[in-house]
Structure formats: C-alpha cells, structure tokens
Amino acid sequence: MTSPDQSPEPAYAERVFRSPAGIAGGVLLLALGAWMGIDALVRGHGRTPWLALAGLLLAVPLVVAFTMRPAVFANDDRLRIRNPFRTILLPWASVADVRASYSSEVFTKDGAKYQLWAVPVSLRKRKRAARRQSQSAHDDPHGRTSVNVDVSDSRARAADADHAVAGLREQAERCASRDTARGEPQVRWAYEVIAPALAGLVVLLVLLATG
Template sequence: MSTPQSSAPEPRTHRSTASLVTGALLLALGAWFGVDAIWRGSGRTPWVALAALVTLVPLVVAYTLRPAVVSDEDRLTVRNPFRTVTLPWAAVAELRSGFTNEVRSDGRTYQLWALPVSLRARKKAARAQMRDAVADPHGATPTTVSQPVRSDSDQAVEDLREIAERRAAAPTAQGPAVVRWAYEIIAPTAVGAIALVVLVATG
C-alpha cells in the first residue's frame, strides 16, 4: 500500500545573491581600511577607526547579509535588517508585489527585504512572455501557450502566496504574528555611534 504524500512544502530560504556579494565586498574593504588605520594610525585615529567599524559593520551585515525569507509547512519567517517577523500561515492576510514585495498581517505591512523588486528583471520577463506568445491561425490576438513568465522575486512571492492559501487552514499553521527586534545589530551600532560622536566632538 502506498503512503499518501503530504502537500506541505519543504523548508525553503530566499536570499538576494546581489546583497550577499555586496555585503561581503563591503566587509572586506572595511576590514582592510579599518585594520590598517588601527595598526598604522596615531593619536585618536585608531580609536576613531575602531568606533567606525563597530558602527558600520553591524549595519552592513543588517542590510546585506542578514535579510532572508524562510518558508516551511507551518510559517513564514521574514528576517529584515532590524527585526524578525514570524507569521504562521493563517496570520498571512496578503502577499503582494508592487514597487516592493510585502506581506500583510493584522493590518500591518512588512517588507520582504530578501526579495527586492527589480524593474529590469520584470521587463526582461515581459519580453520573454512576448516571445512565448503565438498568434492564432486567423491572425487574431496572440495567446500564450505556457505559464506566465515572471522575474525571480515575483515568482518567489507567487510561490509563497500559493503556500499560504494551501496551508492557512492547517492546525499547525495557526497563531499570531511574532516580532522580535534584532538587538544583536541595534546594540553594537548604537554603542559604536555614541563612541564615534564623542571621539569626533572631543577631538
């Protein structure tokens, strides 16, 4: 006897490759200039460089390496620069693509930082859609013969929308949205900024 297969989706993580590459490059440049200033600088220069690194490194990580959108059978987890939002599928009211990709829950809107909108990618997808269109035998308006072509981020949002619709009634996908602030990013940034201001003001 065959075992029935579950319709629950496998856990999947969406991240922006461009952001990851940019973040790695910025961190490498920051480490190069910062360590050089600390090692070779004189007077207050090493301390200013250290304070700048403590301020900027968490920000670079927050905006480039940290963002992710993780989906599994029970919930959608949105990790943005300064907070993580956990949404059981039943709490997802809407997933939409406009100038940004967003999810709505309980009247609040959360941007999907890990799925940035690319107008260039949308235009490319539209051109591919037109190439896939064929005219009918009488030369009438073209009709598509394949699935709609979308940009990667728009397709990811569409996939998440389908999962939300399918899993919203699941007993394990119930509950309210949970928001957790990323104090591991906020705290060092604040400390570094205060130190940097003090060093510059008293210099």
C-alpha cells in the first residue's frame, strides 16, 4: 500500500497552441499559389515555367513557416516554441515570465525574450480589456488606455491570447520546481524551411539577372 507521501506527482498532458486563423490563411495561400504556379508551368512559354517554379520554391516554405508551422507545446517539463525560423526549448526552471502586450512573449531568467507566434494578440480586444481594467480601478478619468493588460486578472482575459498566456504562466510557476524541468534553453534554426527558401531565392535572382 502506497503512503500519501510516496504518491507520484500529478502529470499534466501536453497542451498545444496554434492559430486557426493563421492555418486557414496558409491553406488558402498555398491553394492560390498552387493554382497560379501550375497554370504557369503548363501554359507558360520560354522562361515563364522556370520563373514560376523558382517562385514556388521560394514562396511555399515561407507561407508554411509563417502560417502553418508556428505552434507552442507545453508539458510538465518544458515549453517548446516553434516559430517560423527557429525552435526554442525552454525548461520551466529557466522561464522567468510569460506576458502579452503587442505580442505574446516569454522571458528567460538570463534575459532572453522569445515571441510566441502561435499565440497572436488582438490589439482591439486588448485595448477593450485594458479600458475595462482601468475603468474598474478608476485610475484613468480621461479614458486613455494601453495595450498592456495584467493577464493574471481574470476580468482582463478578453482574448484567447490572454487565456493562453495566463495558463502558460501558471504552468511555469507550478512546474518550475520539478527536477525534470531544469536545464538550459536550447535554440535550433529551422533549416528545413530556410534552405529551400534560399534556394528558390537564388534561382529566381539568377533567372531575373540573366533575362
């Protein structure tokens, strides 16, 4: 029989944050690009098919990088941020704070700052939340507001970004003391996105220069 002192620590399933609007926009852009590119490849003459191919090689990785690739993964041990050109691994013990103002950002204890592309901020909702917060505090009689909102205040969580940031902040505070949450931040460049985009750019520039 297991005593209460020996009970395992609670495990929290990994949470994933993405931008549905960004993914939908990426799918539409890829469909439009594929339609135009294939049309140019099939019906184009002379250098047009090659220009279209180079344009697709440049555009497709960039569209995927900025719309479909961004994601944030959070589990008991670490925060994994997948931005357009980098993947950042942050053990919870290295996280100092998570904030949302003009964008959602995470700060490490060594002073680094990383943006959460997958958790976009709506400035209109942010100003509305800030106005409500300032009115409730009676500290701004002229109605001036800021985009900065205390997301720890449940009344200020008017946008999905605020809910996500508040949840990540709470998880950082809860999991930072775990032995498995220790370590140094790691940053890896997304060469699988950068390499084909650079190749497409080089080919496109060569074609344009020699035309």
